[in-house]
Amino acid sequence: MTKFNTKAWAAALVALGALYMVASLALGRSARAEMPIDLSPRPSDAAIDVWKTATLLVNEPRTAVVDVRPADAFARYHLPGAVSRPGASAPEVVKLLASAPAAVVYAGKDEVAGQLVAEARRAEPSAKVYYLADGARAWYLALELPVPLFAEAAPPQGYAEALRTVQEWFARAGTVPREKALDSLQTLVRLNFQPTLLKAGPRAAASGGGQKKISGGCG
DSSP: OOOOOHHHHHHHHHHHHHHHHHHHHHHHHHHHHHOOOOOSOOTTOSEEOHHHHHHHHHHOTTOEEEEOSOHHHHHHOOOTTOEEOTTOOHHHHHHHTTSOSOEEEEOSSHHHHHHHHHHHHHHOTTOOEEEETTHHHHHHHHHTSOHHHHOSSOOOTTHHHHHHHHHHHHHSTTSSOHHHHHHHHHHHHHHTOOTTEEEOOHHHHHTTOOEEEOOOOOO
């Protein structure tokens, strides 16, 4: 009859417990790291940031993007796929929803875009109408500004590839898989790299300025 070795059995249990703990912690961290960030606009949202806007446009490419700025501002710069409707009214925006699942408007000032969205929702309560917070400037600074020229630090690993993937999606929709574009947006949000922040020089620091943002010049 084999003698039961309590010490060996106890050592084995301790080893198994330690292994389980390490595996649990590793898997837990991995699961948390991979947990998708909710970038879907909610019905209650009026203003949506550039990441929610981009996600909406990737998920629903037929979304109407309406630029209500003057025509010259549109000519200088506009979002991919945007249509120029200077001073558009709420009924005009709602009319676009007859052939689009949602609409995103942007203006030179958020107050103008917000008022337009509010009026459109009053006219059509079920309408999925939003406005891009900070307008074309937000899109330009987040997705099109030349990063190496203005960044005060090197972009984190994975940033350049993710940004390039999103840019390719909007430049040539269909050549990049939708899931890859969505994953890249998640990566950009997680990294939270802000290449638009510059360190203030001695003169600015003396006057109390800490950092300043680059102006996008997008109207």
